[in-house]
Amino acid sequence: MDRTGIQPDSALAGAVTELAEVLGPKGIFTQAGDRARYASDQSGLVGDTPVAVLRPASTEEVSRVLAICSRHRIGVVPQGGRTGLSGGACSPQDAVVLSTERMSGVVEVDREAMTLTAWAGTPLEAVQEAARAADLDYPVDIGARGTATIGGTIATNAGGIRVLQHGMTRPNVLGLEAVLADGSVVSRLGKTVKDNSGFDLKQLFIGSEGTLGVVTKAVLQLRRHVPQSALALFALPDHASALVCLTAARQRFGSRIRAFEGMWPDYWNFVCHQTALATAPLAGQHGFYLLVEIEAASTQTEEELEAFFADLFERGVFEDGVLAKSLAEMRALWSVREAVGEVDDDFGHHINFDIGVSPSALGNFCDAADSVLAELPEAVGVLKVGHVGDGNVHLLVAHDGSAAAEERIEAAIYGLLRDWQGAVTAEHGVGRIKARWLGHCRTPEELALMRGLKTQMDPLGILNPSVLFRDTEI
CATH class of the missing domain: 3.30.70.2740 (Alpha-Beta Plaits)
Incomplete structure (x- = not known):
């Protein structure tokens, strides 16, 4: 990270002293053991020990520390729960980590507007629980919900198992507050649903992986909470049959399809038979396995799903199946799909x-x-x-x-x-892991536009260097 002339060690030490004055003893880690814990995320990529771990407690503190880092040309790696699988939160050499862990908590739940305002460091699960306490729901859901933060899910535009019904993170964010590389604060935390007054600037930060600014606070769009659902597992001859099921499910259930998850035989056999990661709910060998969850519109949802079963069976679409009759059975069916998070050691x-x-x-x-x-x-x-x-x-x-x-x-x-x-x-x-392959799905014109935005908003390249673009290391 020496393309623009990183400061020598003595200058770095001076910058850390300035940062400590802003953040106080609780807001900065400088001991080697503490710093080492923030070097990497869950991707397997091994990061370098950061120069310091910055733990601001407010947007104002984020603004002040970014201004200092910009002046000293120090790379800054924003971090949430460090649950990412692409190395976006791993620290490169001579960088500081900016952790949002002290900026945590739900600021407000507005039941009438169906919104929730939260600090970026708030765990996703805490947001879900606060929404449900108001009989509402924040629909973005991923396996790492207990650790992943709202800021992290926004930075990566997280998806998960409910995308088919509610979309990814992007359509579920109404407003954002973010700090730019030079310390400027861009804040639009309104709850207005219809707003065509100029560019929708929050979209620049959603999915940009901390390369354009550090998200500090967000207004999230909540949905009606429907706690009940019905779940079925289908054994099919092939993936083509799953598409037939998808079309039929859309015709019958519309937007009530909560999840539509597929498992190929290689995965099924590994988690159910080659290992003890899950117990097979169905016997025999099949060409494809499909898990379908339907939001309960009434007490008749199980009967609706049974009728769906019967219709598909008469058409010869599926070979076997099971409908969960209890919460325990639902958990057992989902455990097969969720076992993907446990395969690392065995695979x-x-x-x-x-x-x-x-x-x-x-x-x-x-x-x-x-x-x-x-x-x-x-x-x-x-x-x-x-x-x-x-x-x-x-x-x-x-x-x-x-x-x-x-x-x-x-x-x-x-x-x-x-x-x-x-x-x-x-x-x-x-x-950082997939940056070299980005050109395989983006045209040269798209990449040039993305680099232009990065240069405009972060001219020194200090924000999450080497993420998205390998040639942006400072």
């Missing part, structure tokens, strides 16, 4: 691809990926699981742990993805 060294393609093309893309990987001796195992309704598959490819194996496998999969006009990341973010 060994692997690459976790977070790929997005057109939902109608997902099955054929996965078949093509299997064919490509079969030609690579480095690829020693494949698991596929994902969000069928929105075309997002998590493709896990096991290998021998070598850098050469990773290089060949990534080049093959991302090359195939480019041919299919897909996205190198559907919901995990680009981070």
Whole structure:
């Protein structure tokens, strides 16, 4: 990180002294052991120990510390819960970490406007609980809900299992407050739903992974809370049958489809039979497994799903299935899908691809990926699981742990993805790990525009250097 002339150690020490004066003893960590804990996220990428860990408690403090870092040309890595899987919260050399952990808490729940205002460091689960206490719901939901923060989900435009019904984070954010690289504060925390007065500037920060500014506060759009739902598991002959089910479900249930999750046989067999990660709810071998959750519009939802079952069975669409009759059975069915978060130790060294393609093309893309990987001796195992309704598959490819194996496998999969006009990341973010592959799903013109925005808003390149663009290290 020496392209624009990083300050020597003596100057860094002086900057840390200034930062400590602003933040006080609770707001900064300088001891090596404390700093080391903030070097990396959950991606597996090993970061460098940051120069200091900054823990501001307000937007004003964020503004002051960014002004200092800008003046000293020090790289700043914004961090939330460090649950990211793309290395976006890993610290590069000679950078400081800006953690939002002290900027936590729900500021307000407005039941009439159906909004919730929260600090960026608030855990997603805390926001969900506050919304439900008001008989409302914040619909963005991911497995790391207990640790992932609102600021982190905004920075990565997090998705999850309810995207089909409510979209990703982007449409669920009404207002934002963010601090730019030079310390300027951009604040629009209104609750206005219809606002066509100029550019929607909050969209610049949603999904930009902390490269354009640091989000400090957000106004979130809440939804009506419907606690009841019905859940079914279908065993199908192939992915094409899942698309038939999707079309039929949309016709019957409309926007009440809460989740539409798919599991390929390689994943099912691994978590249910090769390991003890989950218990198979169905016997036999099938070509595809589909988990469908429907929001309960009435006490008749289970009967509706049973009728859906009967209709599909008469049409020969599915081979077997089970309808959850209790909360315990629902948890048991979901445990098979959620076991993907527990496979790391048993599956060994692997690459976790977070790929997005057109939902109608997902099955054929996965078949093509299997064919490509079969030609690579480095690829020693494949698991596929994902969000069928929105075309997002998590493709896990096991290998021998070598850098050469990773290089060949990534080049093959991302090359195939480019041919299919897909996205190198559907919901995990680009981070540092996927920055080199961004050009496989973005045109040169798009990349030039993105770089232009980065240069305009962060001319010194101090905000999350090397995220999204590998050539933006300071």
